[in-house]
Amino acid sequence: MRLARYKPSVPKCWLFAASGALWSTVGLTMCISAVSWLVQTDLMRAVEYATVGAILALVSTLWGFGRIAGRNIRRLRQLPDQRCLFAFQAWKSYLIILFMIGLGIGMRQSSLPKEVLAVVYLAVGGALLLSSTLYYGYLARLLRIHVRRRAKQPPSDAGL
Numbered sequence: 001m002r003l004a005r006y007k008p009s010v011p012k013c014w015l016f017a018a019s020g021a022l023w024s025t026v027g028l029t030m031c032i033s034a035v036s037w038l039v040q041t042d043l044m045r046a047v048e049y050a051t052v053g054a055i056l057a058l059v060s061t062l063w064g065f066g067r068i069a070g071r072n073i074r075r076l077r078q079l080p081d082q083r084c085l086f087a088f089q090a091w092k093s094y095l096i097i098l099f100m101i102g103l104g105i106g107m108r109q110s111s112l113p114k115e116v117l118a119v120v121y122l123a124v125g126g127a128l129l130l131s132s133t134l135y136y137g138y139l140a141r142l143l144r145i146h147v148r149r150r151a152k153q154p155p156s157d158a159g160l
Contacts, residue, residue, distance in 0.1 A: 008085040008086070009085075010082070010084075010085045011082060012082070012142075014085065015076050015083060015088040016073070016088075016135050016139040016142065018085060019076070019089065020134075021132075022088070022089075023131060027126065027127070027128030027130075028125070031125040034050075034117075034119075034122040035050075035118075038050055038115065038118045041115055045115065046115075049119050050122060053118065053120075053122025053123050054126060056127075057124075057126025057127045057129075060124065060127035061126070061130040061131050066130070066134065068131070070134060072090070073138050075090060
């Protein structure tokens with residue numbers, strides 16, 4: 001029995017969708033956690049912490065996560081048209097994901113004040129959310145190209 005037949009092979013465009021969905025989901029989840037911690041503090045301090053988190057998210061997007069997403073998009077573009085669904089991230093990225101999950105669990109269990117943790121979660125979550133738009137942008141580009149190619153094809157006589 002060959003294991004290859006159980007590999008979930010998908011068109012390459014699904015890899016961009018999967019990457020964007022993962023980054024968006026994790027980013028949104030982290031931002032929601034951060035906001036839930038900030039609503040428990042007074043309004044002015046919550047606004048201050050949220051502002052710092054948002055600024056760090058923008059910086060992290062420009063000089064960190066956006067670059068990572070760009071490299072991953074270039075890697076995905078070089079893959080063949082049909083690929084295993086789990087190829088949407090490089091295997092090294094799965095190790096980084098596991099490390100970050102462990103780091104997040106450790107930080108939540110630590111004695112760090114939730115307001116400080118909220119800044120970190122807003123920074124990382126916001127950067128993931130903003131960077132996920134790069135995947136969606138490339139996916140939209142692929143879909144536009146696909147639609148244009150289909151429009152240029154002559155109608156088939158298969159139904160006649």
